Amino acid sequence: LMFPRNESSLVAYSNSAAAATIAAEKLNKDKILPAGSNISFVWRYEECVESTAAGYAYELIEDDQVDLLVAPPCIDAAVVAGHVATYYNIPVTLWGVTFATTLSDDTMYPTIMSVVPNYRDMATVTCEVMKHFNWQQFSFIYQADPDGGCSYYQKDFEDVINNRSDCIVSFKDIVDSWAPEDINYTLTQMRSKSRIVVLCFDDQDQLRSFALALYDEGMYTDDYVFIIPDSDMSKSVGLDVAPFWIDQFTPSDGRNADAAKVGKQVFQVSFELHIDAGEKADDKLLSFSKDLMTKMSQWPFYCLDCNKGQSVSLPFFKAVLKL
Secondary structure (H helix, E strand, O other): OEEOOOOOOOOOHHHOOOHHHHHHHHHHHOOOOOOOOOOOOOOEEOOOOHHHHHHHHHHHHHOOOOOOEEOOOOHHHHHHHHHHHHHHOOOEEEOOOOOOHHHHOOOOOOOEEEOOOOHHHHHHHHHHHHHHOOOOEEEEEEEOOOOOHHHHHHHHHHHHHHOOOOOEEEEEEEEOOOOHHHHHHHHHHHHHHOOEEEEEOOOHHHHHHHHHHHHHOOOOOOOOEEEEEEOOOOHHHOOOOOOOOOOOOOOOOOOHHHHHHHHOOEEEEEOOOOOOOOOOHHHHHHHHHHHHHHHOOOOOOOOOOOOOOOOOOHHHHHHHHOO
């Protein structure tokens, strides 16, 4: 197992690790493994750093002789760990935010198993949404972050678009500068080319800043629709998540109402977590969350200061339900 320790993340060690013991209990309860099978866990804090992921993947396979590698829950580190596991022909499972389509290439990664969709799936759904409403031409604006999900999404989106005739980009731009003249250029081109705009921002504060720029230019009327592809599954399992137009800084800039007017024109495309377990999703999550945080203080983690009221990992929750 490899985890980051950043407790603000939904894929951190403190709110994820004990899902492994819950999974082991389910394996035994459902008699998936032969009677008497022994399951041991070894973990490392790789912090979603590629070099660390490579080193620990090698160490876990060579020194600890693991039979299964649970990849880091972030794209770049998972890619590196996947290559190491492929070399040693060790099965590796994906979870977290490992949505890069390259990880679904079974020629490059023949031993990978995943419980998460990928950005190509989301790109296809985005085009299908526009097809449903007969929106054929649109602008695509995305955040400049080579390590962010939007960088991967835009590559997959471009591949999907190039193979369709009903999903046409009339203007595409990357937000790599917040200089007023650069933002004004982007908005001017958007306004002249389309009224349907796909926005991809990894950072909520940057999305809010762009929304305020749209508001200042009067681009928040019913003439506009902003489609936001979003990989956050929080809403689908009953977690309250502040919308992007709410200022997360103190003191606030007092412009939540302005950003919210743009928010009213947003059509969000999300990965959803559906639970067919005879219970409501939020009830299932609450039960799982309590169980996981209790088990963080037990074998084999014995983490007495992990339970700080944080949200549990939704991707790992989904991974456990897939067992």
